[in-house]
Amino acid sequence: MENIFNIQTEQDFLKASLEMFRYQYENVEIYRKFVDYLKISPETVNSLETIPFLPIEMFKNHQILDKNKTADLFFQSSGTTKMNLSKHWIADEKIYEESIYKSFKQFIGKPEDFIFLGLLPSYLERQNSSLIYMVDYLMKKSAQPENGYFLYNHSDLFNLLNTLEDKKVILFGVSFALLDFLDYCHSEKNGEPLSFLENLVVIETGGMKGRKEEMTKGELLKILQHGFKTDKIYSEYSMTELLSQAYSLGNNEYECPGWMKIMVRNAEDPFAYEKEGRTGAINIIDLANIHSCSFIATQDLGKMIGKKFQVLGRIDHSDIRGCSLLVS
Template sequence: MSREREAEALDERILATIEAWHHHNRPLSDAEFDDLALAIFAHQLRYDTAYAAYCAGYGFSLAALPSTWREIPPLPARAYKEAAIAAFPIDRADLVFESSGTTLGEPSRHYIEDRRLYDAALLAGFERAMLGDGARLRYLLLVPNPAQRPHSSLGYMMGRVAALFGDGETGWYLDEDRLLTDAFIADARDACDRGQPICLAATAFSLLHLVEAFEERRVTLPLPVGSRVMETGGFKGRARVVTRDELYARASRAFALPIDRIVAEYGMSELCSQYYDRPGSEIRIADASHRIKYAPPWLRTRALDERERDCPPGTVGALAHVDLANRSSCLAVLTEDLGALVDGGIVLLGRESGAQLRGCSLDAEDLRRS
């Protein structure tokens, strides 16, 4: 079978898996996840030269395959800065995403052969997490504008979401790194006057800047009933940091919005799928910055110790994600994020600079429920 036919067959299986969950709430069994993950892994060993070379160091090849998805070697995310991680000729990429970067130097590049996989994964996850009520919202976006940053995965994601689920009046309020506060306030007030619920999507840093602008002007803007905020990105690489509790409390005051209408999304340019908080759920950490995040069934995560062994649930490790939608790049990605597996989801606890947390168990006080 040719590479193209093999890729197409795998993509159809992945799309069917996403569709079954998105529209029919069909779960993915452990055996089904294993079967598809191992088929994708074999495909990547065959056609993804850089990843295959990395896996050879773990003793894996087409002649010696793992027996379960947990044995698939996770490729460090920094490898996307150092090599073309792709199971196809990169000049055929349908999408190319670049990281915003947490350190100086070259951004990572994620080459995606067929945007159908990315679109299906992002839209299914967003609709389930953010649009359970089926609302048609006005999207006011404090994320990179694709017109200026065409390789931003976050900008692409929110552009697709707004085009499919929005009211046709989408606004973008970042001009490069400058926040267009006056334009945002004018458009938000217009939506309020019309009683049009809003989805404000913002990076944590942009949301902080917006809230500070409201506070400096002594402005509050009660958003219409049904409005919500999606926050993402944290404060990676920023000199100024506030806790999520503080950020959410200040945003709640600025927009007269219940804190449980503020949802955190967790994703990365090297993945096609995302995690989300489950707002209003009783299964969450009392501290908003430690809410449990949940993934769709085609995305699974391991927490690893220093020797890349699985940590017990509730024990802090480096997070390694296995994303079946990453068929054309690398399905297993080792991050620099620290976290723990809790109640079928993950809790984020910082970056690798806090490596002293690795191997620490979260006790009952740490996991106190709200």
Template sequence: MSSIFNFAFLVSTKVRGLELQNNKSIAEIRAGLREQIVTFEPADFESLALRVFRFQAEYNPIYREYIRHLGVDPARITDLTQIPFLPIQFFKNHRVATGHSSDASVIFQSSGTTGQATSHHHLYDEPLYKAVSYRIFQHNYGDLNRFHILALLPSYLERNNSSLVYMMQHFIEESESEYSGFYLNNTGEMLHRLRHLADNPDGRGVLLLGVTFALLDLAESSFDLSFLQNIEHFTVMDTGGMKGRRKELLREEVHDILTASFGVPAIHSEYGMTELLSQGYSHGHGLFVPGYSMRVLLRDINDPFTISDHNLGSSKTGGINVIDLANLDTCSFIETQDLGRFGEKAGTFYVMGRFDNSDIRGCNLMVL
């Protein structure tokens, strides 16, 4: 594998520039794929993913050279498990883009400790990202205007390039609620709003979404949280991440603390990261359902090119590979550094942790 990563440092001097005369055909192909990504039905996922693969294998310089380096002929790929997945580390050292020769107006950046290389994800199509993320949320929870959304994301709000903050800003706006909003250091105001919603139910659900350490800080604070049990349709969602603020805990330990303090039967979770524009959601117990535009596959821990897209048994753990069709303008085939296993229900998955020596990231990576 070392030769693959050594190759990454040479790619920028070897790739061919996209030729101008192809721009029109690229735009036409992309427009057709984009339309399908917004509207396709689940049964059409595999055929659409293969079309996106061929598009990116041709018009993404980094991905094209990576495939060539592996000696893979894109024309011979007929199954999702045969597709080469781009190691997520490429987002740290290269601008990963399909059919675009310039930077995007929005560039998401991953979190990281001082001196640590971070990933950059260029967003070229804001409406596509918003449409996909809305549809995924709607499928799991219903329309956004049925919720008051309170986001407790202190570590993310301290940065101005977080994809999670960008998505939540969109959700807050779509909720059209005067009680929806972000909370950095104003926990008291947030609790005041929650108490008002407990005393004055209006039929909407209440979604409290937060980074793990902030939810734990609130749960273990001196505030009286007993009134939260009176909120109708109250959902607490953990986005993961201790950010070095607290000792790492098992997911079960964290969720036991949160369920007891917030008076809810289960803690929901969101699975996402800077390099992905689609999300997965868990309604409890760490079992995630990927968004409609997303498919999770597992690779063998010792052989990253042995990939499975079906249930290998509840005890089988592998590296998580993600197909994210919303990544149309970057790369839809990502080899993450997460460890996971399939759930009993087709398409579902658990996140078990990270590979050794991987960067600690802000997505939901608490060990089962």
């Protein structure tokens, strides 16, 4: 298989996807069993629409891994100890790191140009988070002494940001923690302008997780825009079972890197796809998932808007980190 990070055209993507399908059918046991169960012959798969997408729930009960590989590292979804959590076994973390770097550079800029701060308490409080791995890696590439994480110590974050007002800063934040931080900022300043906001880029990663009253994505973005005094709140969309990220630079409209694609399926018929602008369930092709499964049927709701897509909520309570919000 050619280097998936070199994909330039739709034709390149189709060719790489069909090659990946055939490779994973032969080498990923759970995926092969799933395709066989559907009574689909690999020879009949000749388009993206005919590729079978593995239900994301399969990551909760099976080790989905290339038979030619071993894996010591895994990412695990969030949840309580009583829940059956998804595990994504990672045979080659260098693929994940290359995907992280190239996606971030494409949509935001070179990681080396930024200071990275993480307001990610719910992720820091558990192990094996793919999001923490991602932010750790960006911090490592940035190598700025001010890089760091914050739990609920809002005063420390507030004070640090006030010393960085002339520098380019990325703040990755889980939704409820960003809202709590804004409450702190505005009580601290009592309506005075926040001087550190001019060069601050906020990237929300979703996730109310029952910590605050649920709201639509649009409502959340409006609150964050007002609080951070910016027209654009960026968002990042990914999940435990992926090795790639889509980014929104505003308006809840996400773009994928060249090796990732969103397809919106009909909620009743998994092999029928919705037209642009119509809501359905999200299928994801993530060609960085070379050694697990690149074709995943999620429980997220969304719609296509040209080459971009919106995330509108979820069908059930599957773990995602791009959006835990209700339908807009």
